[in-house]
Amino acid sequence: MKTAKTSRSRSEKESIRIASGQGYWGDLPQAPYWQVSKGPIDYLVMDYLAEVTMSILQKQKSRDPKLGYAKDLLPVMEQILPFVVERDIKVITNGGGVNPQACRDAIFEIARNAGVKGLRIGVVLGDDIYGRVDNLFESGVELKNMDTGESLSKVKDHLQSANVYFGAFPIAEALNEGAQIVLTGRATDTGLTLAPMIYEFGWGENDYDKLAAGIVAGHILECGGQSSGGNYMKDWKNVPDLANIGFPIAEAHPNGTVYITKHKGTGGLVSVDTIKEQLLYEIGNPAEYITPEVIADFTSIRLEQAGADRVKVFDVKGRAPTEFFKVSMAYAEGYYAIGTLTYGWPEALEKAQAADRIIRQRLESLGYRYDEFHTEFLGYNSCHGPLSPMPRELNEVVLRVAVRSKDREAVDAFGRQLVPLVLTGPPTVTGFGGGRPKPQDVVAYWPSLIPKSHVKPFVEVSEI
Amino acid sequence: MKKVQLLKLAHARSGDKGDASNIGLIARKSEYYQILKERVTTGVVKAHFAGLCNGEVERYELPNLHALNFLLHEALAGGGTVSLRNDAQGKTMSTALLRLLIEVPEDTVID
Numbered sequence: 001m002k003t004a005k006t007s008r009s010r011s012e013k014e015s016i017r018i019a020s021g022q023g024y025w026g027d028l029p030q031a032p033y034w035q036v037s038k039g040p041i042d043y044l045v046m047d048y049l050a051e052v053t054m055s056i057l058q059k060q061k062s063r064d065p066k067l068g069y070a071k072d073l074l075p076v077m078e079q080i081l082p083f084v085v086e087r088d089i090k091v092i093t094n095g096g097g098v099n100p101q102a103c104r105d106a107i108f109e110i111a112r113n114a115g116v117k118g119l120r121i122g123v124v125l126g127d128d129i130y131g132r133v134d135n136l137f138e139s140g141v142e143l144k145n146m147d148t149g150e151s152l153s154k155v156k157d158h159l160q161s162a163n164v165y166f167g168a169f170p171i172a173e174a175l176n177e178g179a180q181i182v183l184t185g186r187a188t189d190t191g192l193t194l195a196p197m198i199y200e201f202g203w204g205e206n207d208y209d210k211l212a213a214g215i216v217a218g219h220i221l222e223c224g225g226q227s228s229g230g231n232y233m234k235d236w237k238n239v240p241d242l243a244n245i246g247f248p249i250a251e252a253h254p255n256g257t258v259y260i261t262k263h264k265g266t267g268g269l270v271s272v273d274t275i276k277e278q279l280l281y282e283i284g285n286p287a288e289y290i291t292p293e294v295i296a297d298f299t300s301i302r303l304e305q306a307g308a309d310r311v312k313v314f315d316v317k318g319r320a321p322t323e324f325f326k327v328s329m330a331y332a333e334g335y336y337a338i339g340t341l342t343y344g345w346p347e348a349l350e351k352a353q354a355a356d357r358i359i360r361q362r363l364e365s366l367g368y369r370y371d372e373f374h375t376e377f378l379g380y381n382s383c384h385g386p387l388s389p390m391p392r393e394l395n396e397v398v399l400r401v402a403v404r405s406k407d408r409e410a411v412d413a414f415g416r417q418l419v420p421l422v423l424t425g426p427p428t429v430t431g432f433g434g435g436r437p438k439p440q441d442v443v444a445y446w447p448s449l450i451p452k453s454h455v456k457p458f459v460e461v462s463e464i
Numbered sequence: 465m466k467k468v469q470l471l472k473l474a475h476a477r478s479g480d481k482g483d484a485s486n487i488g489l490i491a492r493k494s495e496y497y498q499i500l501k502e503r504v505t506t507g508v509v510k511a512h513f514a515g516l517c518n519g520e521v522e523r524y525e526l527p528n529l530h531a532l533n534f535l536l537h538e539a540l541a542g543g544g545t546v547s548l549r550n551d552a553q554g555k556t557m558s559t560a561l562l563r564l565l566i567e568v569p570e571d572t573v574i575d
Contacts, residue, residue, distance in 0.1 A: 052545050147482045233558065234475035234492065273475070273490070276529050280488020282479035286524050286533055299526050336548060374541070374548035382550035384560040386515035402548035444546050447482065 016200050018193055018217070018250045022046040022093075023224025025053055025070055031224060031247050032076045036083040039263035041249060044080070045192040047222055048073065048095040052443045054186060055160035055330035057097040058130060068099030069106075069183075078110050084180070085116055092171055092192045096183035098128050098161065101460070103183050108464050122174030122461040124184040129327070129455060130162045136454065143327060143448045155331040155446055162329040164450060167292030168214070169205070170457035171195035177461040186328060190218030190291055193250060201254040205293070212296035212318025213256035215289065220260055220278050220313070221248050227260065227278035228309075229268030234277070241267025246309075261310045270309040292325055292452075294318040324449040333444040334371065334406035339418040340378070341399045342431030349391070351426035352377055352399035358425050359401065362417050368410040370403045398431065404442060411439040465567040472574050473566075474500060476558035481535065483543040485517070485554035487561050490531040492575075497530040503566040509534055512564050516557075534561070 019041040021032035025048040035044055048070035061068030073095040084091055096103045100123040111119045129136065133156065137143060143152045163186035172195045174182045182195070194214035197203060203210045220227045228248045229239040246266025251259040262270055279298060283289060286298035300317035343351040356375045376382040378398035380391055403414045415436040422429050470489075473496045478487040489504065491497040506521040513521070519537025526533060540554050541547040551557075568574075 231477070233477060234490075276490050276531060277475065277477040277488065279529065280486075280490065280526075280531055280533055281477050282481060282486055283488070283533060284481055284484075284486065284535055285522075286526050299524075299528060301526075302528055333546060338548070372541075372548055376550055378550065383556040384516075384563070385549075387513070387560050387563060400550060404546070404548055442546060445482070445543065 013200060015251050015253045016042045016196055018043040018045060018196055018221070018252060020045055020221035020224050020247045020249070022048060023222065023226060024048070024050055025072060027224050028245075029072070029076070033079050034263070034266070035247055035249075036080045036087065036089055038246075038266060041089055043196045044084070044089055044091045045221060046073070046076075046091070046093040046095060047189045047192065048093060049097065049186060051328055051445045052330050054098055054163050054328065055443050057099070058161040061099050066102050069097040069103035070095035073103065074106055074110065077107050078114075081110060081114055081116060085119070090175065090179075090196070091181045092195060093182075094184045094187045094189070094192060096123060096185050098130070098163070098185060100125060100183040100185055104462070107181065111464060118463065119181070120179050120461055120463045121181045121183065122177060122179030122459055124166060124170045124174060124182065124187060124457055124459055126455060126457040127164045127166050127185040127187070128162070129164055130159070133159060133162050136450070141450060141454055143329070143450065146447050146449055152446070152448070158331040158333070160330045160332060160443065162327060164455050165292065165326040165328065166457045167191040168194035168198055169293065170459055172198040174459045174461055175199040177459065179461050188291055189222035190215045191293070193218035193221050194293065197252050208294050208318035208320060209316060210256040211294040213258060213313070213316040214252070215291050215294060215296045215318070216279070216298070216301055216313060216316050217250040217252060217258040217260070219289070220275060221250055223278060223281065224248070225268060226281065227274055228262050228270050229274055232269065232274050232277060234273045239269045243267060256314070256316060258313045259306060259310055260313060270311055272303045272305050272311055275303055275311050275313070290322060292321060294321050323452055325452055325455060327448040327450050329446040329448060330443050331446055333442040334404060335408050335411040335439040336402060336404040336442050337411045337415050337437040337439050338400065338402040339415065339437035340431060341418070341421060341429050342396055343399060343426065344396045344428040344430065345394070348394045348397040349377060349380060351428070352397050355399055355421050355425045355429070356401060359417050359421060363414060366413065368413050370405045370410060372404045374402045376400045408439050415439070466570055466572075467565050468568050468572070468574060469562070470504065470564040470566055471559070471562040473568070474562065476562055478554050478556070478558035480540055480544045480553040483538055483540050484519070485536040485539040485557045487534040487536065487557050488531055489534065489561065490529065494530050497527070499566070499568055499572070500532055501525065503568070504532060504564070508564070508566075509536070509561065512561070513539065516560070
């Protein structure tokens, strides 16, 4: 029988090692196990949520009140729990989705089956405002689209989820109450990494430069292997052993200096250039990287190679945060379908182009109209569109056609018209094994802001 | 002056911010940063992406990292979850930018 150690009190550690275990839901399944088993770490952080993941989870929860969290987290917990308990590693993840309590109960069940006693799990709640949107709207919280300025009334009746992005402080509170595992709903990716620094080093709400340093570390970790040699453009051919890529680890110091590294003996690469590529990923104005805790200034960041697979990140500046939390809402926006057919040499592209014209003509004759009808030719222009130079002669090309409409029947009709091209269109066509493309739900994203005074995170810590 | 493809001078990574594409452009050598700043202007980028980017182009400088960050608005056909493109999140917009030909001084050393 294993007994989890009671929580360490906040200590005077010189540094802590925070390891990234997942960059998104669907990331490399063995990465968390590698992080806890291949070398020393103090924290494992795992990001499972993308903008529209919450709507999928909300649907699952409406069908079964015990669902609504990242189910992939369970086999991971089953695998890593012995190491987590033995080595006193703390785990922080937003895999709680729209039901962190159910996620907690499922992990407690795993712990019981593994004979673990004294495990404390904290959940961060209060981010899910799906059931409160009407009330908030009526009480004057506009929740208009922060990109387009449109009124929420346009989509309010089609909402499928609504979540506030909380930051690191509620997670730090759960750590303070002795939680070894912290499960959140829609917490920011960066907050997962910043939280241990707040807890261990006692950083306060006004320590803006330090908070910004933690946010920068969080941004570097939040996409997993993408900062340690994955998707690395500058010199991808010389990244060693990507098959065994080491996910990034942030070694954080109390003064805000952070070293990014990875376990010894793993593949991949941590260099100034791999870190630069990740720092520039999915950012807007780099001087104003806005989070719930702080506005981080990415133009202040300094980087220095500090050994093999070790980069020093320092001098980060931050300033006071805004009065708002970001809100992420998802709403239904009709249907789409995508179909592909492969055309072989000779004249592959000409055949595919002719097939595209034929299916469009047939659907138009049948009276179907679409919000969008999009055609691409894989092998020619699906990456760079009109910027793609015309190739001399292709050995083969994949015709990829896609439609979107509020009318499900129109999208279904598109699926019925695609495969018949095989016998009633241009020759030497194959690759229709997948059959008729089926209509899929379009889930669109409504980004918004809410005054911080209208929502309050709260923390629940329990033990078995 | 001589014409060089941006691919020789910079590396890049791109992603999505709603319907905007973000492209981080990083000088391969620190001495190329000044060239990038002078030659890869918002106007040049907007013209290069004709037919892909329907909105305005914003540019931000990160001199410490020898990098520029571009935001191309209305460039993802509605954004990650609505777009019907194969590259709905604009992951390959990075190299689309690196196709650009720019003029550099004759004596610029290029590997």
